[in-house]
Amino acid sequence: MPPQEKISIFDKCRDAWRLVCREVKRASVYLDAPSIESLHWCGGIDMLYQNGAAEVKQFNMSESSSQEYQKAVFILSSLIEGEISRTLRNIIQCSNFQYIILISAIPPAMHTTFNYGIGEANENRSFTEMETTLCDWMGNMNYTVEVMYIPFAFCNILPELVILPQDGNFMPLLSNELEELIKAQANPKNDMKITDLDFTHLMKEGQLQYKLLVTAIDSLLQQLGICEDIYSMGFTSKAVASELASLQSARQRRKNNQQLKASMLIVDRTADILSAAGHRQDNLLDYCLNVLKPLEDHLVDVETDMSYLSGLHASCKYTLAPGCLSQPQCNRSKTLLKQMAYSKYDDALTAVLRNLIESASKENLLSKPPKVSRIGVEELKSILNLFHKKIETMKSESGVLQIAQSVIDALNTEHKRKQLLAAEKGILMAEEPSSALSQVNDSLKADLKRDEEDRIYTTDDYLSLLTFAYSAYNCDDEKCGNFERDIKLSLLELIKNTKEDNLPAITKKLIIKKTKGDQYKVLSDLFDKLKAISSFRNYFGQYREKSMIPSAATSVLQNIAKSITDNNKPELTDISHHATGFRQLLRTGFGFLTGATKARPGDQPILIFCVLGGITIQEVKSLVETISAANIQPIILSTNIIKSNSFISDLLNDHIKPETMSKYTKTFT
Numbered sequence: 258m259p260p261q262e263k264i265s266i267f268d269k270c271r272d273a274w275r276l277v278c279r280e281v282k283r284a285s286v287y288l289d290a291p292s293i294e295s296l297h298w299c300g301g302i303d304m305l306y307q308n309g310a311a312e313v314k315q316f317n318m319s320e321s322s323s324q325e326y327q328k329a330v331f332i333l334s335s336l337i338e339g340e341i342s343r344t345l346r347n348i349i350q351c352s353n354f355q356y357i358i359l360i361s362a363i364p365p366a367m368h369t370t371f372n373y374g375i376g377e378a379n380e381n382r383s384f385t386e387m388e389t390t391l392c393d394w395m396g397n398m399n400y401t402v403e404v405m406y407i408p409f410a411f412c413n414i415l416p417e418l419v420i421l422p423q424d425g426n427f428m429p430l431l432s433n434e435l436e437e438l439i440k441a442q443a444n445p446k447n448d449m450k451i452t453d454l455d456f457t458h459l460m461k462e463g464q465l466q467y468k469l470l471v472t473a474i475d476s477l478l479q480q481l482g483i484c485e486d487i488y489s490m491g492f493t494s495k496a497v498a499s500e501l502a503s504l505q506s507a508r509q510r511r512k513n514n515q516q517l518k519a520s521m522l523i524v525d526r527t528a529d530i531l532s533a534a535g536h537r538q539d540n541l542l543d544y545c546l547n548v549l550k551p552l553e554d555h556l557v558d559v560e561t562d563m564s565y566l567s568g569l570h571a572s573c574k575y576t577l578a579p580g581c582l583s584q585p586q587c588n589r590s591k592t593l594l595k596q597m598a599y600s601k602y603d604d605a606l607t608a609v610l611r612n613l614i615e616s617a618s619k620e621n622l623l624s625k626p627p628k629v630s631r632i633g634v635e636e637l638k639s640i641l642n643l644f645h646k647k648i649e650t651m652k653s654e655s656g657v658l659q660i661a662q663s664v665i666d667a668l669n670t671e672h673k674r675k676q677l678l679a680a681e682k683g684i685l686m687a688e689e690p691s692s693a694l695s696q697v698n699d700s701l702k703a704d705l706k707r708d709e710e711d712r713i714y715t716t717d718d719y720l721s722l723l724t725f726a727y728s729a730y731n732c733d734d735e736k737c738g739n740f741e742r743d744i745k746l747s748l749l750e751l752i753k754n755t756k757e758d759n760l761p762a763i764t765k766k767l768i769i770k771k772t773k774g775d776q777y778k779v780l781s782d783l784f785d786k787l788k789a790i791s792s793f794r795n796y797f798g799q800y801r802e803k804s805m806i807p808s809a810a811t812s813v814l815q816n817i818a819k820s821i822t823d824n825n826k827p828e829l830t831d832i833s834h835h836a837t838g839f840r841q842l843l844r845t846g847f848g849f850l851t852g853a854t855k856a857r858p859g860d861q862p863i864l865i866f867c868v869l870g871g872i873t874i875q876e877v878k879s880l881v882e883t884i885s886a887a888n889i890q891p892i893i894l895s896t897n898i899i900k901s902n903s904f905i906s907d908l909l910n911d912h913i914k915p916e917t918m919s920k921y922t923k924t925f926t
Contacts, residue, residue, distance in 0.1 A: 263890050264517075264863065266413050267585075269480050270299045273409040277332060280358045280403075282309035284330040285322040287348065289341075290315070290554040291334040291410050291422035292362070297558065298412040298583050315554070318344050321351035329354045334362040334410040334423045336371055336469070337387060349394045356401045357391050362410035362423070366506055367472045371465070408476035414557060415598055415874075417881050418893045421473045425556040425897040426915070427466065428870045428907045429493035429525040431789035432796070437913060451796075456496045462914045470896075471500045474867070475507045477894070478521075484514040485865065487835040488858045490817065491525025492796075494869055495833060498523045502835040511837055519863035519892075522821070522832065526870025527793050528800070529813035530728035530908070533873060533899045534721065536677040541605035542597040543874040545582065545667040547900050548674065557898045558583050561663040568646035580659035590656030597660075598874050599881070606632045606664070613640040613661050616654040622647075634668045637661060677718060684726050691736035693726040698740050701747040709755055716751055716768075717761035719744075720783075721905050727787040731794070745780045752776065763906045786909050798830045814868065815879045821859045822887035829857065865892045871899040871907075 274296060286305055288296065293315065296302065305313050310330075314320045322329065329352065335341045337359070349357070361368070368383035379385075388402040395402075412420040430438075435451045438458050456467060474497075478485060489498035501507055501523075526533065538544055549559035560579035569577055584590030589612065596608040610632050617623040622643040629636050641661050644651050651658060680700065687693040701719060704712040714722070723744070726732070732741075752764065760769060768779050799820070800813050820827055834856050858864060864884050868876075872895040884891035897903075 264481055264483075264892070265416075266419055266481070266892065267299070267416065269482075270295075270409075270411050270413045270419075273407055273411075273480055274299050274304060276407050277360055277409055278304050278308040280360065280405075281305050281330050283311055284309075284328040284358070285326040285352070285354075286310045286313045286330045286332065287316040287320065288313070288332045289334055291425075292316075292332045294422040294555050294557065295334075295410050295412050297555065297581075298414060298585060299409075300585050301583075303586065316344060316348075318347055321348050322354070324353040326352065327354060328356040328358075330358045330360065332360045332409075336363060336368060337361065337383075338371065345391075346394050349391065350396075354395055354400075355397070357395065357403070359387065359391065359402070359404045360407050360409075361404070362406075362408060362476065363469070363472060364406045364408075364476065364506060367468065370468075408480045410473065411477055411480070412557060414898065415595055415877065417891050418877050418895075419477065420557060420898060421470070421477070421894070421896050422556050424470050424473055426907050426910075427470060427896040428910070428912050429491060429527045430912050431527060431786055432792055433785050433789040434913050435492060451492060454492060454496070456500050459496070460913055463912075466915050467497060467500060470869075471497055471504060474501060474894070475504055475510065478507070478865075479510050481517075481892075482514050483517050483519045483863070483865075484511040485519045485521040485837070486856060486858075486861065487837055488520065488522045488832050489524070489835065490522070490832050491528050491869075493527075494523040494525050494867075497869065498833070498835045502837045508837070517863075518861045519865055520858040520861040521865040521867060522817070522858045523867045523869060524814065524817065526868055526872075527790065528797070530724070530790050530793070532812045532814070532876060533871065533904055534725045534728050534901070534908075535681050536674045536721075536901055537873065537875060538671075538674065538678060539602055540598070540873070540875040540878065541600075541602055541609075541664065542582075542594065544602075545597070545663050546874065546898055548667045548670045549663060551900075552579065552581050559663065561659060561666050563659065563662060566641065566645055566651065566658065566662065567648065580662055582660055582663055584656035584659065587656035590660060593657065593660055597664075599878050603632070606637075609661055609664050610637060610640065612657045613637065616657050617643050620644075620647075620650045620654065622650070634665055637665050637668075641665065676713060677721070680714075680722055681725050684722065685729060687730075689736075690726075690730035690732045690734065691740055693730055694723075694732060694737055694740035694744065697722050697726060698744050698747065701744060701751065705747060705750055705754070709759065715761045716748060716755070716764040717902060717905075719748060719751075720763055720767075720909070721901060723787055724790065724905050724908065727791040730791065732791045733788065741784055745777060745784065748780060749776055763902060763909075766906055767909055783909055790908070799828075800831055812876060812879060814866075814872075814876050815883060818866065818880050818883040821857065821864070822883060822889065826857065826859075832858065859887065859889060861889075863890045863892060865894055867894040869896055871895055871897040871904055873899045 296304065302313055311326060316331065316333065331345065333341065337345065365384045366380035369380050372383050384404040387404050391402040392398045392400050410423055412422050414420055432451060435454055438454060442458060456464065459467060487498045487502050489495045546557065546559055549561065552558040552560045558581045560581055563580040564577050567577055582594060593608060593612050597605045600608060610629065614623065614626050617640055641658065644658060683696050684693045687696065697719065700714060704714060752760065752768065767783060768776060800816055820829060866880055872893065877893050880893055881891050
């Protein structure tokens with residue numbers, strides 16, 4: 258394999274934001290939530306102020322600028338249509354702008370295709386007409402408007418990990434939804450199978466969602482300057498990979514970027530639900546992201562209360578911005594976050610304590626390092642409390658202190674997760690699928706006998722345990738059916754006996770809000786999804802057997818990476834190659850005549866491992882180690898970092914007509 262310079266993803270993402278920041282001088286700057294999250298991980302709000310931004314606001318209907326601001330910069334990650342367009346118009350008409358710059362993370366060709374269809378020859382038509390519309394909203398056609406495309410909407414969480422925040426709720430289709438799509442075809446073939454489905458069979462809302470996802474992936478590859486070979490595993494990934502292979506802008510990019518070669522493997526999250534559905538405790542960063550409250554309007558980062566350390570009275574804590582894990586301006590903090598992700602749990606705790614001691618010693622708060630035999634909450638607190646009310650010292654060590662406080666807050670919530678983890682271990686040790694459901698049913702009946710405040714698990718916890726059980730076993734026999742009926746009735750009774758204000762978030766979203774008098778029907782639909790999760794393993798070939806014994810199951814994603822990097826080059830029967838040009842088409846179709854070897858994802862010096870539907874930090878760690886060991890640079894790309902509760906909610910939601918597309922008033926043409 259020829260030597261090739263490694264890509265710095267952080268530098269590439271930061272370069273995109275530097276282009277954005279060139280435009281913000283003396284401007285009132287508005288960002289939508291995905292743009293805020295991208296900036297949060299790539300440099301922070303200081304980048305805007307250092308480049309002369311007058312004020313920075315969130316893009317929403319209630320915001321506007323005072324009369325003194327005549328220049329505005331809108332940084333948006335969505336199509337300018339529907340709800341987004343109405344919000345933009347309201348902000349402009351409530352302000353006094355004479356000069357507007359609109360920066361979109363979506364290329365002009367996608368805007369034009371959405372508005373006028375695939376046949377429109379002028380790909381800049383939408384941007385040109387948008388400039389006229391914005392002048393009209395300002396009330397003077399002589400005012401100045403610029404609409405431009407910059408691919409900036411990516412979150413570089415770790416050196417090898419990139420998240421697409423605008424696609425954070427994306428989830429691959431389950432088998433029951435694929436069967437529903439087959440039935441929905443106007444003239445379905447009698448012999449049409451799930452494997453025959455492609456992008457064109459999706460509902461209009463689904464087509465739009467997939468198009469936007471493919472556009473986001475293409476924009477990232479453009480920013481990285483990559484020419485990729487494309488592979489897929491799974492039904493949804495196949496549709497996304499095919500669309501990416503044929504996308505006109507992607508073809509042009511691959512033609513222009515022949516120097517930097519990479520393989521890209523796109524995998525459905527539904528190929529391995531078991532690794533994602535559990536309440537894991539073996540990775541410190543995973544643990545913090547799962548148990549702490551999400552930072553407002555953020556998918557990945559979490560918040561921690563810094564008011565005590567700052568010396569604020571409890572009644573004033575809301576005057577202080579919360580702490581968080583992302584500290585892109587502090588190299589020590591970035592290194593510590595990487596250690597929390599890639600080290601063993603105990604080693605990661607040691608790294609947090611060591612950094613705290615180093616910070617305290619640097620600020621002369623500690624005469625000599627303490628002797629610590631065991632690292633826990635109290636040991637971390639004893640060092641952190643040395644900074645109590647020392648504001649100037651806190652400022653200089655802010656990044657490390659915020660991460661340490663986050664770890665302490667996370668460790669204080671261990672009890673509930675240990676209970677869930679114990680229940681999941683019991684499920685894995687079950688002798689048969691019905692025994693796993695029996696355990697859940699027994700816990701449910703026991704909780705029904707308890708008062709509400711004394712119950713061990715909530716309805717959300719039971720949905721989580723059921724998802725875990727169905728992802729571990731094929732629950733399709735008669736015994737399982739009997740337990741399903743009992744569990745549904747018990748869940749309904751548990752919901753009925755819980756005060757509405759105390760019902761947890763997933764229950765409210767998936768059952769209460771969707772109920773029109775028949776909660777049993779809603780629960781039955783949820784169980785159809787659970788059975789689809791259970792049966793997904795039936796579509797495996799090469800990786801099926803390794804996932805059939807729950808107690809001995811290993812991560813399917815890691816098994817895929819091992820197969821790809823295996824020096825013996827085993828045949829990859831579950832992975833499809835998508836030809837991106839005539840030469841690849843010849844190699845794929847006529848390789849046996851030309852003597853060319855079959856293309857493999859491990860052929861190139863860079864491997865982009867893309868998981869649609871989210872990924873855990875522990876999986877990122879395993880993939881990075883496995884791929885790096887083969888002297889291949891890993892880039893892990895996903896739509897989100899998996900957090901147990903939000904993952905269960907996204908997994909059991911409707912994927913045929915995704916809710917996230919409701920902000921657009923029309924669908925894809």
